Amino acid sequence: MSRRVRQEDIAKELGLSINTVSLALKNSKRINEETRQKVQQVAKALNYIPNSIARSLVEKKTKVIGFIVPKITNPVQIETAQLIERKLIKKGYNMMLMTTDSDINYESYALDILVSRQVDGLFLFPTNKQNQEKIKMMRSAHIPIVLLSGGNYEPASDSVYMNQFKGAYIAASHLAQLGHRHIGFIHGGVGNVEKFTGYQQALMDHGIEFNPELVVSVDNFNYEQGYLSAAELIPAKKVTALLASSDYLALGALRWCREQGMRVPEDIAIVGFDNLEAAQYAEIPLTSVAYRVEQLSTSAVELMFKLLAEQDKFSTQQPERIVFEPALEIRSSCGFKLK
Amino acid sequence: MSRRVRQEDIAKELGLSINTVSLALKNSKRINEETRQKVQQVAKALNYIPNSIARSLVEKKTKVIGFIVPKITNPVQIETAQLIERKLIKKGYNMMLMTTDSDINYESYALDILVSRQVDGLFLFPTNKQNQEKIKMMRSAHIPIVLLSGGNYEPASDSVYMNQFKGAYIAASHLAQLGHRHIGFIHGGVGNVEKFTGYQQALMDHGIEFNPELVVSVDNFNYEQGYLSAAELIPAKKVTALLASSDYLALGALRWCREQGMRVPEDIAIVGFDNLEAAQYAEIPLTSVAYRVEQLSTSAVELMFKLLAEQDKFSTQQPERIVFEPALEIRSSCGFKLK
DNA sequence: TTGTACGCGTTATCAC
DNA sequence: GTGATAACGCGTACAA
Numbered sequence A, B: 001m002s003r004r005v006r007q008e009d010i011a012k013e014l015g016l017s018i019n020t021v022s023l024a025l026k027n028s029k030r031i032n033e034e035t036r037q038k039v040q041q042v043a044k045a046l047n048y049i050p051n052s053i054a055r056s057l058v059e060k061k062t063k064v065i066g067f068i069v070p071k072i073t074n075p076v077q078i079e080t081a082q083l084i085e086r087k088l089i090k091k092g093y094n095m096m097l098m099t100t101d102s103d104i105n106y107e108s109y110a111l112d113i114l115v116s117r118q119v120d121g122l123f124l125f126p127t128n129k130q131n132q133e134k135i136k137m138m139r140s141a142h143i144p145i146v147l148l149s150g151g152n153y154e155p156a157s158d159s160v161y162m163n164q165f166k167g168a169y170i171a172a173s174h175l176a177q178l179g180h181r182h183i184g185f186i187h188g189g190v191g192n193v194e195k196f197t198g199y200q201q202a203l204m205d206h207g208i209e210f211n212p213e214l215v216v217s218v219d220n221f222n223y224e225q226g227y228l229s230a231a232e233l234i235p236a237k238k239v240t241a242l243l244a245s246s247d248y249l250a251l252g253a254l255r256w257c258r259e260q261g262m263r264v265p266e267d268i269a270i271v272g273f274d275n276l277e278a279a280q281y282a283e284i285p286l287t288s289v290a291y292r293v294e295q296l297s298t299s300a301v302e303l304m305f306k307l308l309a310e311q312d313k314f315s316t317q318q319p320e321r322i323v324f325e326p327a328l329e330i331r332s333s334c335g336f337k338l339k
Numbered sequence C: 001t002t003g004t005a006c007g008c009g010t011t012a013t014c015a016c
Numbered sequence D: 001g002t003g004a005t006a007a008c009g010c011g012t013a014c015a016a
Helices: A007-014 A018-025 A035-043 A052-059 A075-090 A103-115 A129-140 A163-179 A192-206 A223-237 A247-259 A291-308 B007-014 B020-025 B033-045 B054-058 B075-092 B104-116 B129-140 B164-177 B195-206 B225-238 B247-259 B293-309
Strands: A064-069 A096-101 A121-124 A143-147 A159-162 A183-187 A216-217 A240-243 A270-274 A287-290 A321-324 B062-069 B094-099 B121-124 B145-147 B158-160 B183-187 B216-218 B241-244 B268-272 B288-289 B321-324
Touching: A007 A018, A007 A035, A018 A035, A052 B054, A064 A075, A075 A096, A075 A291, A075 B075, A075 B094, A096 A103, A096 B075, A096 B094, A103 A129, A121 A291, A129 A143, A129 B268, A143 A159, A143 A291, A159 A291, A163 A183, A163 A192, A163 A240, A163 A270, A163 A287, A183 A192, A183 A223, A183 A247, A216 A223, A216 B183, A223 A240, A223 A247, A240 A247, A240 A291, A247 A270, A270 B268, A291 A321, B007 B020, B020 B033, B062 B075, B062 B104, B075 B094, B075 B293, B104 B121, B104 B129, B121 B293, B129 B145, B129 B288, B145 B158, B145 B293, B158 B164, B158 B293, B164 B183, B164 B195, B164 B241, B164 B268, B164 B288, B183 B195, B183 B225, B183 B247, B216 B225, B225 B241, B225 B247, B241 B247, B247 B268, B293 B321
Parallel strands: A064 A096, A064 A121, A121 A143, A159 A321, A183 A216, A183 A240, A240 A270, A270 A287, B062 B094, B062 B121, B121 B145, B158 B321, B183 B216, B183 B241, B241 B268, B268 B288
Antiparallel strands: none
């Protein structure tokens, strides 16, 4: 980093004090109109750019919000991050992004880093509940944390998320109601447990015995893993329907089925998660559990700024919890009632 | 932000000076083993987390790298961002992410913000050459900037990118060699001009007259825009082949064609860009220009750290320029020679 | 081995 | 209206 232009430089240039420059630059009424203009002119001429680091140190706030996201390959998480970044910018905030690869230790590390960087608040897609204690501590240290994913447990901080249990429940129920009894499940692994339990609950409520052999776990939300999962589940386990934790997984499975000459939904029904654009434009338009990224991120940002505005008060209150209920977007891939 | 634990707090706790604490915390040999341990213990007990802001102010470096990316909807850009973030973390750096929506004014604003935040370096997918002067100025102010996209012009700073001109050229040439004379082009808009000129050059070199009516511009790299573009180009303009600036556009077009009962590649050939996983797993596996995200981001990070290590020296030298040559990944969607 | 003093660039509190 | 002066938390000479 080279020597940048400071307020002191423009002060010297004009024979003023640093203080006057500082005030003039923020258009303080206490400064003479004339000097104010002169200061601003010189600032522009010298290409002065304020040093946010120094400002942050004295103001004790950085106007930076941290964002911790587990996976590259999950489009809803990325899109959420980007929508939120846009909204933050409009309020004069910037975003520091960290990824964890769904590793709970990386998550913990990311939390430390962001605290160290003095972020004013942070968004987090928690992978599981292992860092709950740390999050609670941070909350009680007056750092607003908005969790973007719920679990089968009391959230450690304020949260805004989709009810993924419910999503899996209605998806699996839908398949059951169509007459399917052998419903395979592609488990998204750690961080997707709610979907799994929703699936199990739906089976139970429809009198279907849960069979762990019909579940395959993957660690990546991509086409390939879906393709491989289908290859593993369908021929050996004779499933007639498949619920996948993400649309990419579902579409990978779809591809495998088509390559085998299977008809969808006649030979096998497929349901995905997140209702991505890719689901709608698939060769067999995919039934999918809708994830309202736009609404959710809007709500998350609103909550963040509410907490930020309440200063330290929020941390003595009960965490707020905003849950969006998913809807099943029904398309062709799950078809009609079996006989 | 509430009162956090400072070095001073642990100094008081132990009756030591702040200096001793500072040194002990960074394991200085100059501090007695015993006091060192005591300091570290108390630090842990008090849950001390160093204040990076204060540190940055004195060290004149933040260990933050800025990343400016135009579009949410472009998967290669997002993936590049994430791969780079991972590599930065390993070197103790964090990433500040900003998006521009391909708006040149936002891009300029983002550059200012990141300079103000004292980033040690920055990655940028430039949208066009409009901010070249600003970038040059930043470079001569000793800020390492690695551009992640090239243009039909001399880059303003060090750069690592795919040769997109060449990509479009080989793709369009391939179609021409298959006998196509009416090749439509879905133009990705600003920030994708190289692809357009590559397409034009290929036509010229194959004796095909360029017809602007066969080009449609979109501002989003998604299925929907591809679908609509196909609907606009194919029936009215009688194109027999379509080159799209992104795989999502191509896949949207593919969907439209299939819905119309057209055969691909027999009735229409389609080629995309970026060689996403979705291209490989499409109902008609898509021929696509490969984008080597992993290689490119590795190379970009290496270059960044080289510049960082050279301190201020780099800015007096010619910008380095690393260009990756694309290859055409040929699949079923463009088929064989027409008669 | 440990402590003192100063500086990083900015804002804030007081005088004048 | 403007200018000293202190403060933010930490790192680093230099002194003790």
